[in-house]
Amino acid sequence: MKRPRFTWAGLAVVAAAWLLLVVGARWTAAQSSGNCSATYKVDMTLPTGARWTMCWEPRLNEGIVLHDVTFTPPGGTARLVLAQASMAQIHVPYDDNGARFHDVSDYGLGGDRLLDLAPADCPSGTLLADQGKDMLCRTTVNRGYAYKHASTQLQGYALNLFSVSKIGEYNYIVEWTFSDDGAIEPAVRATGQLQRTGANPDYGWPLDSLNSRFGIAHTHNYYWRLDFDVDGSANDVVEEIDFTPSPTRNSWTLNVNELGTEAGRQVDATAFRFWRIKDSSVENADGHPISYELLPESSNVFRGPAYEPFTQNEFYVTVYNACEQWASHNPTSGGCGENLASFVNGQSLSGADLVLWYGVAFHHLPIEEDEIYMNAHRTAFTLRPRDWTADNPLANAGSGGPTATSPPTLTRTATPTATATRTSTATATATLTAGPAGTATATLTPTATQATGSNDVFFFVLLPVVRR
Amino acid sequence: MKLWPLLRRLIPVGSVGLILLITTLVWASPERLFTSLTGYDPLSLEEQQTAYTLALAHDQVQSLIRGQRTAVLLVERHDEPKSVTQFGSWARRADVYVYNYNQDQLLHVLVDLSARTVSAVETLQEVQLPLTEAEVAAAYQRVLADPVAGGALRRQFQAVTGAALDQPEQQLKYRALIFRASAMPDVPLGAAAECGRRRCAQLLIATQGDVLIDLLPIVDLSADRVASASGFFSPEAQP
Known part of the structure; x- marks a missing residue:
């Protein structure tokens, strides 16, 4: 079994796919839905x-x-x-x-x-x-x-x-x-x-x-x-x-x-x-x-x-x-x-x-x-x-069943103060075909989320793994 | 020939860098790159400029404002009635409002931005839009220059600060709103009785140090004169 080898071409393919993904997502988000554009929605x-x-x-x-x-x-x-x-x-x-x-x-x-x-x-x-x-x-x-x-x-x-x-x-x-x-x-x-x-x-x-x-x-x-x-x-x-x-x-x-x-x-x-x-x-x-x-x-x-x-x-x-x-x-x-x-x-x-x-x-x-x-x-x-x-x-x-959209949990500490902590995790995986050179798999992991609609900042960490 | 191996390495690196730059820009501000204004979206600066140009170039508008003292008060998205919006999409249209101080007419020009044409021109009486910044400044200058109103202002300034009003621009701040006689029909309005039909500004003045000046002078912008030196309130505050 061959060991996966890093190539510039593979990285360029992944980057191009990344470009398509981001531009596509933001283009979609910016399109008007209803009677106003995204800026005013x-x-x-x-x-x-x-x-x-x-x-x-x-x-x-x-x-x-x-x-x-x-x-x-x-x-x-x-x-x-x-x-x-x-x-x-x-x-x-x-x-x-x-x-x-x-x-x-x-x-x-x-x-x-x-x-x-x-x-x-x-x-x-x-x-x-x-x-x-x-x-x-x-x-x-x-x-x-x-x-x-x-x-x-x-x-x-x-x-x-x-x-x-x-x-x-x-x-x-x-x-x-x-x-x-x-x-x-x-x-x-x-x-x-x-x-x-x-x-x-x-x-x-x-x-x-x-x-x-x-x-x-x-x-x-x-x-x-x-x-x-x-x-x-x-x-x-x-x-x-x-x-x-x-x-x-x-x-x-x-x-x-x-x-x-x-x-x-x-x-x-x-x-x-x-x-x-x-x-x-x-x-x-x-x-x-x-x-x-x-x-x-x-x-x-x-x-x-x-x-x-x-x-x-x-x-x-x-x-x-x-x-x-x-x-x-x-x-x-x-x-x-x-x-x-x-x-x-x-x-x-x-x-x-x-x-x-x-x-x-x-x-x-x-x-x-x-x-x-x-x-x-x-x-x-x-x-x-x-x-x-x-x-x-x-x-x-209610508090019986926390879900992916569960509200912040109140953590009681030993001191008289209480701290509200928002917890949210989610993972998205995208499989990207990179043509004859091989297959690129990109794992997208949100590092910060904000429950404020599709236009808010949502950063992903791209971890490219390329094999020949 | 020796450059090629270096270029071969730099091209992919440069490409990746370029792509990352583009994605960053797209992520930061997708609206600027992709959005086209629609529906209830306010007019862009370009749309306002287009509406303004089309309105003022229109023959009927030209004939109404030629030789007259006028000012453009507002360019704003035309608020379409629900008979139009119920169908889910509508043309971008703008209202351009021009005031004619000589005739006391508000000229309303409806501009179809999609067709780049003027759809309608009408003249309105007794419709007073909020004051522009230039009108507020002109009203304030008129008060300063008026012997009675300016004198009252100087005395009030002296009374509340203990200093002389010798550099008004540095010592006072001012705002203004439209005054209409119909708002206060039960007080003797004097020269301000025509306000509403005429375009009048009532000034709110304070020192730069946020001390109120207890005067609410009214300027008739149509006649370019002070209509009331102090406003209409309790006699002990009158100059």
């Missing part, structure tokens, strides 16, 4: 097996706009959730009526307002760029217990995306969190520095030892436009769900009311009110229509003057109209409404393509600690599946 399979895909686009007014948001539960079916999602206004009226800003329409969250993020802004995440500007941070975050029962527990994970828009002295961190249980949490964190101070104690809080300079109180009314297409735009229906107490208030009756025409509705925390959008023709295995519900956040409620009618409700459902973009100061050319209140004009929702709008208020009475840098204040609400599946699709990912 997020495709994240979380450690528990749930998958989120979407396209992102920077726009001058809205900042980052998300398109075609699709959720696949572990082992389940990929379904479209949102055709488009974005901020629709940040309305900032000051308590002294000295300024009433409408930031999305009048300042813009995009363009040069979108900050170029440094790696330090996005620790353990990946920065996504448009034209060389790193403007979106994509991270996988551990969200703690997905559930815990008896001896079973599961650590849940989420895809987190955020951008930062500098608006005056403020920085708005616009954030979207997509969890492995299907929940979506739109959020804004307000930080930076105070925009206005004054001398009138009726409208502010003292910020100096002389009690002469007051941080003027104001409200951040955040509005989102959520163009839901539950498994497509057809057959979507919106229901308002709340509860009526009995006369003695010792029992509560469930009310489910389908909204028949465009509507603006108020939060009602005392009635546990929320809304859902369901597809009336697509059912889960139990025969129940799939839906997403909007769980409101109502610790602050802002009701403004008559000339701000859009502040009279928090929740709106409208028939899709391409010109209806922003909650206020919407362009009126072509007969379009100027704000949410005028979008609601009696159109029937039956058989229509529906858009949900939601607003959350954060009333900010400054504190001395706001200077010199305001700690980020987070305002958020939740969208989550209701009956998307017939039972919990994360149930099989």
Whole structure:
């Protein structure tokens, strides 16, 4: 038996094969799938097996706009959730009526307002760029217990995306969190520095030892436009769900009311009110229509003057109209409404393509600690599946059976600290025919992995063995 | 002839090195080499330049802007309605927006980048896109040059810093947003009452040391004048 002998020709063949393999793989990864190219696509399979895909686009007014948001539960079916999602206004009226800003329409969250993020802004995440500007941070975050029962527990994970828009002295961190249980949490964190101070104690809080300079109180009314297409735009229906107490208030009756025409509705925390959008023709295995519900956040409620009618409700459902973009100061050319209140004009929702709008208020009475840098204040609400599946699709990912996509294991040490360690191993083998000179076998061993989709760095060590 | 044995050894080594270099480049940035923009992808710089050139060369656009004080405000991907996107693919199209300060018109030019043609031209009233960097700088210079607004700014600067405002470029920083009269119909707006129909900028000013200046002056960019020296808030803060 001849001893294998190294030859340059053999190595060149292996290198050529390597070239084909790498170029082919990266070409495939870079091709567009869906309605955007790889640069503007997020495709994240979380450690528990749930998958989120979407396209992102920077726009001058809205900042980052998300398109075609699709959720696949572990082992389940990929379904479209949102055709488009974005901020629709940040309305900032000051308590002294000295300024009433409408930031999305009048300042813009995009363009040069979108900050170029440094790696330090996005620790353990990946920065996504448009034209060389790193403007979106994509991270996988551990969200703690997905559930815990008896001896079973599961650590849940989420895809987190955020951008930062500098608006005056403020920085708005616009954030979207997509969890492995299907929940979506739109959020804004307000930080930076105070925009206005004054001398009138009726409208502010003292910020100096002389009690002469007051941080003027104001409200951040955040509005989102959520163009839901539950498994497509057809057959979507919106229901308002709340509860009526009995006369003695010792029992509560469930009310489910389908909204028949465009509507603006108020939060009602005392009635546990929320809304859902369901597809009336697509059912889960139990025969129940799939839906997403909007769980409101109502610790602050802002009701403004008559000339701000859009502040009279928090929740709106409208028939899709391409010109209806922003909650206020919407362009009126072509007969379009100027704000949410005028979008609601009696159109029937039956058989229509529906858009949900939601607003959350954060009333900010400054504190001395706001200077010199305001700690980020987070305002958020939740969208989550209701009956998307017939039972919990994360149930099989619990601590009973670790798999190749098992979540990080928590290692308890003798000290009071705990260390989260991500473990992942996989081996790919490729057999490459090298022509008359012989056969080349390349063993590909990943030395580092990141569960962040097909475009992330995935290094292989090539071990060529050539024989004559 | 003596070189051949050396070359015979160097060619494979060089080839392997070249291949490794190519694979490294491909791995590092596949999008630059392989990606073509599609769907919701924002416009590339080249697409923006093409849209801009086609729009401004169009006869109807030329006739609308000739002799007028204008500025290109934005070139952005045309946000296609769902009646278009529902079919899964669509042409690359761009919106080019040009503001005519003399007429207070926003000129919207829809450019088909695939066909390299202008698809539509329309003029809009009372549509105000966010301010450009040049407009913000012009508004700030207008305030500095204005006796009333500039004076108020200097007094405020002196009050909060104890120093004279003698080198504004080094001492102040500024931003601005569109001001519309409809946002504050219940205060006496004076010369700013036409803002919205006209293009107005409200300035947010702070010192380079991050101390706020308690003024929100408004500049009417259409008329190229200050519309309000301080904005509209509590009287004790007025100059």
